[in-house]
Amino acid sequence: MVAAFGQRVILEDAAGQRFPAFVGRRGLRAVCGDRVRWQRPGDKGDAIVVEVLPRARVLSRPNHRGRVEVLAANLDQVVIVCAPEPRTDPFITDRYLAAAEAMGAAAAVVSNKSDLPEAAEPPELAEYRAVGYPVLAASAHDGTGMAELSALLAGHTSILVGQSGVGKSSLLNALVPGIELATASLSTSTGEGRHTTTATVLHPLPRGGALIDSPGVRDYAPALDDPGCVEPGFREIAAAAPHCRFADCRHLREPDCAVKEAVESGTISARRYESYRRLLRLTNTLGRPEWAH
Numbered sequence: 001m002v003a004a005f006g007q008r009v010i011l012e013d014a015a016g017q018r019f020p021a022f023v024g025r026r027g028l029r030a031v032c033g034d035r036v037r038w039q040r041p042g043d044k045g046d047a048i049v050v051e052v053l054p055r056a057r058v059l060s061r062p063n064h065r066g067r068v069e070v071l072a073a074n075l076d077q078v079v080i081v082c083a084p085e086p087r088t089d090p091f092i093t094d095r096y097l098a099a100a101e102a103m104g105a106a107a108a109v110v111s112n113k114s115d116l117p118e119a120a121e122p123p124e125l126a127e128y129r130a131v132g133y134p135v136l137a138a139s140a141h142d143g144t145g146m147a148e149l150s151a152l153l154a155g156h157t158s159i160l161v162g163q164s165g166v167g168k169s170s171l172l173n174a175l176v177p178g179i180e181l182a183t184a185s186l187s188t189s190t191g192e193g194r195h196t197t198t199a200t201v202l203h204p205l206p207r208g209g210a211l212i213d214s215p216g217v218r219d220y221a222p223a224l225d226d227p228g229c230v231e232p233g234f235r236e237i238a239a240a241a242p243h244c245r246f247a248d249c250r251h252l253r254e255p256d257c258a259v260k261e262a263v264e265s266g267t268i269s270a271r272r273y274e275s276y277r278r279l280l281r282l283t284n285t286l287g288r289p290e291w292a293h
């Protein structure tokens with residue numbers, strides 16, 4: 001499924017053909033990226049979605065009622081966009097990285113606006129590289145790094161996330177040729193024009209794979225379900241944890257903690273460790289916090 005506007009959806013078949021459909025049954029909800037079974041009653045008439053197949057990885061966020069809302073399914077890569085202006089808060093990037101780890105998705109960091117004169121590389125980018133995340137310098141304006149970015153996205157189902165103003169829409173427009181036309185034609189075929197600006201849409205990429213454009217999560221770091229997700233969200237901390245004296249070490253005040261030793265010796269970044277503690281505190285105190293920023 002490539003787009004949803006309430007009960008009206010757009011499906012794509014194995015041959016890449018797109019067509020509108022309805023989600024028939026009450027309580028059945030299909031989201032962007034879902035694989036579904038559908039039927040066409042009679043020869044004509046609209047296709048009806050009858051079943052949503054099990055989801056592998058989902059991206060969700062708490063909605064305004066405090067419930068967790070699934071925005072997209074079966075994506076396998078989260079690309080976090082940051083920029084020198086507005087200067088990205090590295091804690092937010094860490095949160096997105098942790099969310100990607102919790103989802104079981106790959107993650108990469110794109111440092112956009114490299115054309116700006118003040119674009120000296122912020123120190124956290126070296127930390128991300130050191131723990132194994134791909135980090136790309138890019139510019140949606142002068143095209144720097146765009147070939148590397150499309151290679152990174154090729155063959156994956158990815159989503160671009162990051163704070164407002166870092167250039168996600170500009171990158172999307174550069175990566176998905178005709179994105180505005182595609183969105184307009186989706187709205188005509190569903191007759192739901194007014195919803196298109198808020199809908200989550202999956203765009204096929206020229207080199208294979210797809211990019212999910214979700215205005216709902218573009219500026220939103222998703223919540224982690226429970227404090228147990230925080231440690232695996234920081235891969236260098238998770239890697240050191242088996243060497244702690246206690247199997248359930250939280251790496252806070254416990255003795256013989258391999259994580260704290262690694263922070264003291266400089267093997268683990270003190271800033272990333274601080275970020276881990278902050279996220280653990282947030283998750284502990286709030287459960288499923290609605291993190292606005």
Ligand code: GDP
Binds near residue numbers: 113138142162170
């Ligand atoms: P979004 O909120 O993340 O979708 O960001 P936008 O794509 O709307 O971009 C926000 C602002 O940054 C706009 O004024 C863009 O023109 C500008 N911008 C986006 N990409 C670049 C870039 O690579 N270099 C420069 N200098 N400005 C950019």
Ligand code: ZN
Binds near residue numbers: 250257
């Ligand atoms: Zn420990």
